[in-house]
Amino acid sequence: MSYDLAVWQGDVPSNAREAARTHDLLFDKYLEGDELLPVATAVAEFLAVLTDRWPDRDTGDDTPWASTPLSEGASGPYVYITLAWSSAEVVSAYVANVAKSLGLNCFDPQMRALRSG
Template sequence: MSYDLAVWDGERPRDNHQAGLVYDELYESYLESDDVVVPPTPRIVGYVGALVDRYPDDIDGRTVWASPPVIDEASGPIVYLTMAYSQAEEVSGHAASLAREHGLVCYDPQAESLRS
């Protein structure tokens, strides 16, 4: 079981409903199709780099990520983070805080809400 977050580069939506619409559009445009490969934007690359500095993709076969390497879950202005549910509270908190530091939007698709 995993816990998921989406982080994207763009203006912060005014509310959870608007964030859900933006998330759906970005997910469909950049993550849903394997046919189109879009390199992640520099801000997403920087964010993912900082995130895996704290929580590496693989340590002796162990990782907090359900789908490593994390950068492979990034496309254009969005990255979809899947983390082990057992560590979701700690990792998602750091991921959301780091997104804010990088000027990115963090969204919880399970709760359909923005993370701050």
Template sequence: MSYDLAVWDGERPRDDDEAGSAYDELFARHLESDDTVVPPEPRIAAYIRALVERYPDDGGGRGVWASPPVADEVPGPVVYLPMSYGAADEVSAYAAALAREHGLVCYDPQEERLRP
């Protein structure tokens, strides 16, 4: 079981509905399709580096990430962060705060709401 967040580079949506629409579009364009490999945008790449510095991307399944390596979840302007449910409170709070520091949008697709 995992808890997931989506973080993307772009203007912050006005509300949860607008964020949900933006997420759906980004998901369809960048996360559903494995056809084209798009390198992460610079702000997303910097965000991921900072995130895995705090929560290493061990790739062995023993860390906080439900499907490491997290860097593989980064197509272009969006990153999808599946985290283990047991670590979700701590990691999602940090991931949302870090996204804000980097000027990125953080969205909770389970609750369909923006993370402050």
């Protein structure tokens, strides 16, 4: 079981409904296609901060990632991250804070709402 988060570069949605719609469009556009696009600079920086804290290696007890490498969920201005359920509360807050510090949007698909940190 995993806990998922989506992070993207772009304007801040005005409400949860707009955030959900934006997430769905970005997921379809950037991850459902045949080919991933080069990752935007801000998203690459975001991933570097995360993997500096928790290395991007195989899943298991010593990592919060449910799926690696994180770059497999990144394309253009968008990244979809899956966290291990056992670490989701602490790690999702960190992910949201890092996203916010870099001017990125963090969306919780389970709650269909933006995360502010």
